[in-house]
Amino acid sequence: MDLQPNKQKEQHAGARQAGSVGGLQWCGEPKRLETEASSGQQLNSLNLSSPFDLNFPLPGEKGPACLVKVYEDWDCFKVNDVLELYGILSVDPVLSILNNDERDASSLLDPMECTDTAEEQRVRSPPASLVPRIHVVLAQKLQHINPLLPACLNKESETFVSSFMSELSPVRAELLGFLTHALLGDSLAAEYLILHLISTVYTRRDVLPLGKFTVNLSGCPRNSTFTEHLYRIIQHLVPASFHLQMTIANMNHLKFIPHKDYTANRLVSGLLQLPSNTSLVIDETLLEQGQLDTPGVHNVTALSNLITWQKVDYDFSYHQMEFPCNINVFITSEGRSLLPADCQIHLQPQLIPPNMEEYMNSLLSAVLPSVLNKFRIYLTLLRFLDYSISDEITKAVEDDFVEMRKNDPQSITADDLHQLLIVARFLSLSAGQTTLSRERWLRAKQLESLRRTRLQQQKCVNGNEL
Numbered sequence: 001m002d003l004q005p006n007k008q009k010e011q012h013a014g015a016r017q018a019g020s021v022g023g024l025q026w027c028g029e030p031k032r033l034e035t036e037a038s039s040g041q042q043l044n045s046l047n048l049s050s051p052f053d054l055n056f057p058l059p060g061e062k063g064p065a066c067l068v069k070v071y072e073d074w075d076c077f078k079v080n081d082v083l084e085l086y087g088i089l090s091v092d093p094v095l096s097i098l099n100n101d102e103r104d105a106s107s108l109l110d111p112m113e114c115t116d117t118a119e120e121q122r123v124r125s126p127p128a129s130l131v132p133r134i135h136v137v138l139a140q141k142l143q144h145i146n147p148l149l150p151a152c153l154n155k156e157s158e159t160f161v162s163s164f165m166s167e168l169s170p171v172r173a174e175l176l177g178f179l180t181h182a183l184l185g186d187s188l189a190a191e192y193l194i195l196h197l198i199s200t201v202y203t204r205r206d207v208l209p210l211g212k213f214t215v216n217l218s219g220c221p222r223n224s225t226f227t228e229h230l231y232r233i234i235q236h237l238v239p240a241s242f243h244l245q246m247t248i249a250n251m252n253h254l255k256f257i258p259h260k261d262y263t264a265n266r267l268v269s270g271l272l273q274l275p276s277n278t279s280l281v282i283d284e285t286l287l288e289q290g291q292l293d294t295p296g297v298h299n300v301t302a303l304s305n306l307i308t309w310q311k312v313d314y315d316f317s318y319h320q321m322e323f324p325c326n327i328n329v330f331i332t333s334e335g336r337s338l339l340p341a342d343c344q345i346h347l348q349p350q351l352i353p354p355n356m357e358e359y360m361n362s363l364l365s366a367v368l369p370s371v372l373n374k375f376r377i378y379l380t381l382l383r384f385l386d387y388s389i390s391d392e393i394t395k396a397v398e399d400d401f402v403e404m405r406k407n408d409p410q411s412i413t414a415d416d417l418h419q420l421l422i423v424a425r426f427l428s429l430s431a432g433q434t435t436l437s438r439e440r441w442l443r444a445k446q447l448e449s450l451r452r453t454r455l456q457q458q459k460c461v462n463g464n465e466l
Contacts, residue, residue, distance in 0.1 A: 185350025
């Protein structure tokens with residue numbers, strides 16, 4: 001889900017210049033315009049007074065859309081599932097007309113079979129030249145969307161997994177070095193970024209999602225391009241990502257929550273309608289003084305609920321419906337983020353490049369494509385590893401926690417223990433270990449101690465809370 005890379009933007013810009021028909025901006029290739037133009041009368045018959053809404057969740061999307069016709073087991077698919085489809089592609093405008101004729105005929109036989117309003121018909125039966133149909137023969141839900149891994153990670157893929165795990169240590173070391181350079185020489189922040197990128201909600205206990213690890217990277221330069229370039233690095237590593245610029249205008253005007261349009265009888269997409277394991281990078285350094293209106297307040301609340309509970313409340317006007325999600329949220333900010341976060345790490349740059357864009361471009365160009373692919377496999381594969389803690393280590397952790405409470409009862413709480421266990425979990429998985437060892441537990445304590453010390457030092461320097 002590479003959201004609008006520069007090359008695609010240029011292609012779409014060229015396509016838009018090619019022409020428009022019936023108020024619709026065409027995003028196809030120029031050679032398709034003749035076919036699309038032939039459906040102009042059909043478009044007018046649908047009374048399209050405004051450009052047809054393809055209902056993309058993310059702002060600025062200009063790619064193709066399609067209607068998928070499923071004839072069996074359709075009720076096993078859930079909202080935001082990513083599917084692999086095999087079917088018959090239909091782009092003939094005549095089929096839309098035939099469908100209308102069939103609907104008219106069926107309404108004569110039984111008026112109850114054709115109760116759709118004109119608006120519903122307009123939305124559900126767009127021109128086939130604009131929105132092609134795929135009549136599904138086979139559909140299967142994807143376990144992940146990384147094309148570098150086997151589609152299904154099971155016993156049949158054990159050879160691939162074991163082969164990659166044998167070289168895991170050097171891959172992690174290279175990735176740590178790569179991210180350290182991307183974070184301007186801050187190796188501690190790079191450690192936490194790795195833990196964040198492999199984090200995933202592995203289970204839910206009542207309403208609490210376990211495994212989420214939202215990281216707030218504070219200390220980022222205000223109104224700079226640092227976050228934008230850091231996002232480009234992340235975008236090269238994960239299969240699905242989105243960059244949200246947290247400005248007053250965006251918070252007030254963007255649609256975050258999907259809502260039900262009862263006139264057209266459809267769900268209108270929102271920005272937070274994202275598939276599992278999408279990396280959502282929020283740039284808070286662009287936030288200026290201003291006032292949030294009612295939609296803006298609702299959007300901030302929606303982001304907070306997404307981070308805290310890993311859920312999105314879809315708006316059905318008369319009620320809200322919860323949809324669980326699994327989104328990795330990474331927040332960059334100058335001070336402490338306004339949004340909740342599981343972990344705050346303050347950036348301490350060891351170098352300030354005179355030209356940030358040139359520095360990041362050279363960093364990306366210096367990495368071999370084969371090494372970049374190993375990073376991508378690493379970050380996806382580790383999310384599917386099983387993890388456990390032995391009784392012996394559990395007892396040692398409990399004793400250690402009691403000892404820490406004796407030494408400093410004010411600063412060590414149950415939440416701190418939970419944070420330590422999460423850090424230890426993903427630290428172990430990042431090294432390819434599926435069970436917690438004493439060594440990894442001590443390393444997790446060391447990382448957390450360094451992170452907390454850094455925050456305290458910065459608080460003393462600034463004289464305010466981070």
